[in-house]
Amino acid sequence: MPAASNPNIFTVSRLNSEVRLLLENEMGIVWLVGEISNFSAPISGHWYFTLKDARAQVKCAMFKGNNRRVTFKPQAGQQVLVKARLSLYEPRGDYQLIIDSMQPEGDGRLQQQFEELKMRLAGEGLFAQTNKRPLPEHPTRVGVITSQTGAALFDILDVLKRRDPSLPVVIYPTMVQGEGAAIRIAQAIGTANDRNECDVLIVGRGGGSLEDLWCFNEEIVARTIAASQIPIISAVGHEIDVTIADFVADMRAPTPSAAAELVSRDNSHKTQNVQVRVNKLFNASKLYFQQQRQTLIHLMHRLEKQHPSYQLERQSQQLDDLERRLQRAMQQYVLRQYDAVERKQYRLQQASPTRVIQQQTHQLTQSQQKLIEAMKRRMLLSRHKLALAAEKLDTVSPLATLKRGYSITQLESGEVITEQEQVQTGDVLITRVAKGKVTSIVQ
Structure with missing residues (x-):
């Protein structure tokens, strides 16, 4: 049966097209850590490189529309974290990654873990507004879970002393940074629940890097906050710092001082109630917009696969590939022509009249030398024969x-x-x- 009429027999082009669609539709977006090698940045502005580890490697392409957002210069040997989609470069049948974003491995890995845990916990409903416990309108005792030597504790105590000096405070000291800090924070929350001596808990610390605040992004802290029977205010870092604890807690305060203001009473407590509701609305809106943003990103990726720009990316990559092949072909052609010219020059030199005259002059000189030597030998031989004949003649002479x-x-x-x-x-x-x-x- 002819191949054209049998749908079970693939052409190479059809096979590569089917595999590309399979990779792009089934795998979707992947995160990958690897070491950069064979980095190339042609004049088109696209980047081509290989990501490898100790046992394997994969080809990658990052088009200029995406690599403009990279804040560092990639170098060979650098460990990076990339967000990419799987694809296949059909003309060569090369399996490759199309890179959407790239960042150094350390910060990028923590950010990826943050996003993954946030999405998972959000999917379980831990961030749902229906699970939030209301803060007591007039707390009788406030619990503070933080480092007993940190600036956050002194800021909280200063605000409470200024706004409501009669409000009792119970301190549950704990580590808030480094290895084992997440377990210690969870244990402190558990201790406060076991004692049941406070109406509200403030859990937090001062500002720092993502790594410094990481214990508040641990799953054990998130689940302990969600399971707490006492309402919890998350007060981690500065206003720009966002942690998983902020999403799970019943209330997020932008700073530890702001958390102290939320639980203390003064003449402006009505305004405070409004602010509490505004914060709740803000948190709910923020969570809603984040969820919508994730949905939008997913839809954008689906649209991107069907967008003409995707075809342009593939054609641009193919153009770069053809350009490299043309350059190699031109270099090989120039080398072949150069070799041909050298061979013709050599043949011309061999056939040059000057060279022929030089060779014949040399041959003539050699022939003259040989003739002179032959004449000398002939004369010596003749003289010898003459001497022998004279001797013989003299022997028989009268x-x-x-x-x-x-x-x-x-x-x-x-x-x-x-x-x-x-x-x-x-x-x-x-x-x-x-x-x-x-x-x-x-x-």
Whole structure:
């Protein structure tokens, strides 16, 4: 059966598209901690990098619309916490993360834990306004749960002394920072409930960093506050500081001093009641708006997946990828052309008339040298042969015989006389000796 007519047979493009939709729709938003490596920031303004741990890694892309909100410069080896959505880069089939936000791991991890616990407790109804206990209109005894050496306790006592000196105060000292502080705070709340000697409790401390205030974001403190039979006012940090305890408590005071004002009476107690109701309304409105904001974010993420900008992001990433491939191809093409030019230059140098003349001149010089050496060898050989021939000739030469005392007699015609009959009376004879000749007449 042809692949085009069989829906169970996938093309590569269809497979990557299906996997991308599966990742984006099923996984949704994820939080991830990892170490940055292979960081790249091309001219498009997008960021591409890898997040890794000791055993694995994943590719990431953060588009310029999101990375403009990052307050630090990412560097290789830096540990970060990212909020991202899973996706797939279809042209290469690369599984990747599309980063929405990024922050250093320490603060980011605490903020993430804060948001996760807040959402979970809100889902359980611990923040619901129906669970809030009303504060007593005229408290007869106030309990304070904080550090006995902290500034918050002295601020509370100063306000109570100024506004209502007759109001009794019971102090439940506890740690409000560091390891084990959350358990100590929960134990102090439990002790106050067991004694049941106060009408209202103020739980808090002075301002500090998110890490300093973290014990008031612990689940054990939140659940202990929710289970308390005594109304609790949360007075943690400054007005800008918000903790989980603020959401669970029956009332949130912006500062410890403000909490003391809420439980003390003066001539303006009616205004105080109004302020209490305003604070309740504020807390309820704030919680409502936070919940609506979470719903809006969820809907925005769903809309974002269908938004044209998502396609533009993918196409922009693809454009960056094509740009890198084009740059590599151009570099390779230039290198190949450069190598070709060098080879042609070398061949041209090899075929140059000047080089040919130099080679032939060198060959001619070598040939001349060889010819001279050959002539010298030939002359030496000829001289040697001549000397041998002369020696042999000298051995058989008549002159050698003459030197030993013999002589040769010839007629004037040059005929050598070897017999007596060759000589007549009156003939002139020439006798050769070793040195010279003797002329005689036959008589």
